[in-house]
Amino acid sequence: MAKRDYYDVLGVAKGASADDIKKAYRKMAIKYHPDKNQGDKEAEEKFKEAAEAYEVLSTPEKRQRYDQFGHAANASSPNGGGYGGGGMNMDDIFSQFGDIFGGGSPFEGFFGGGRQSGGGGRRVARGSNLRIKVRLTLEEIANGAEKKIKVNKQIICKTCDGSGAKDKSSFQTCKTCGGSGAVRRVTNTILGQMQTTSTCPTCNGEGSTILSKCNVCHGDGVVRGEELITIQVPAGVSEGMQLSMSGKGNAAPRGGVPGDLIILIEEVPHETLKRDGNNVIYDLHVNFVDATLGTSIEVPTIDGKAKIKIDPGTQGGKILRLKGKGLPEVNSYHRGDQLVHINIWTPKALSREEREILEKLQGSPNFKPNPGKNEKSFFERMKEYFE
Secondary structure (H helix, E strand, O other): OOOOOHHHHHOOOOOOOHHHHHHHHHHHHHHHOOOOOOOOHHHHHHHHHHHHHHHHHOOHHHHHHHHHHHHHHHHHOHHHOOOOOOOOOHHHHHHOHHHHOOOOOOOOOOOOOOOOOOOOOOOOOEOOOEEEEEEEOHHHHHHOEEEEEEEEEEEEOOOOOOOOEOOHHHEEEOOOOOOOOEEEEEEEEOOEEEEEEEEOOOOOOOOEEEOOEOOOOOOOOEEEEEEEEEEEEOOOOOOOOEEEEOOOOOOOHHHOEOOOEEEEEEEOOOOOEEEEOOEEEEEEEEEHHHHHHOEEEEEEEOOEEEEEEEOOOOOOOOEEEEOOOOOEOOOOOOEOOEEEEEEEEOOOOOOHHHHHHHHHHHOOHHHOOOOOOOOOOHHHHHHHHHO
């Protein structure tokens, strides 16, 4: 079944502000919350759908990729990173409520809690995302590239293997929650009694406490270090595009879920070629003799040299097209063209002999400017080309 548009799910316009998106999600979360709709599978699915939409639209880089690629964004990113979203479970959803409702569940005191009976579990920490820049040449953009980059970040402590404890005997089951990571309570509400769960305040949802901490990471389970990461950049990316590598961000404390690595693409300017979308532009300067008599000239392309023919009588401003010599689209077989702009070059210094030859030709009717009915302006030719 195809996914609905995230903006339609939340009932907001595509240009909605962050506050409007947050308000729309808060409204839907209250309307379809499981505590209010116990046993209603349709309400539960709408609750999850709204949470997935908010998870994407509330994050600027994820929203940018969704606006550009839609639900296909996940397939366009290396290692399936995409913009996130999809496959969210209840733990993921309820973890959002601290941001939406100012801490904990929005139903504390209104419906008596944020979770149904049996919905509790140990809290899993999540590492923060990292953002890096990768500079690519035009050739690398055209063909795709593999980049190996050392990233300074939080990595798992090798001494305690990320547990944060000095040894296995240093763990003790939390006495408050009995190792479940959650505490349950029964609350009287306007809808009757409800059994709810919340994160254990003693162990912060981990289910255990540490009696003796690791001497290296001091109980965090992570330390500062470097990791060599291989990044596969697909062909056709552009300046400002962001890619995501799931699980390559900062490691999380005590065996939690690592964050993501966000890769910002930067283009290195080419010496002679300019990018215009998927097309490549080259300015060719031809002297007026070659333009008059015609000639063959080699021009640079992304893939090397290519020979083009300059027809006799070529005028300045003419555009020649080298089909398929441009850049590919991301995850597509389509490729742009190379556009060669003809510029007529006029010498500033002449020898006596050259001047005498030109003076003899100066009076010829063939050398008088004649923008006749067949001649069109540069802008007219550009308009016809793109139409």
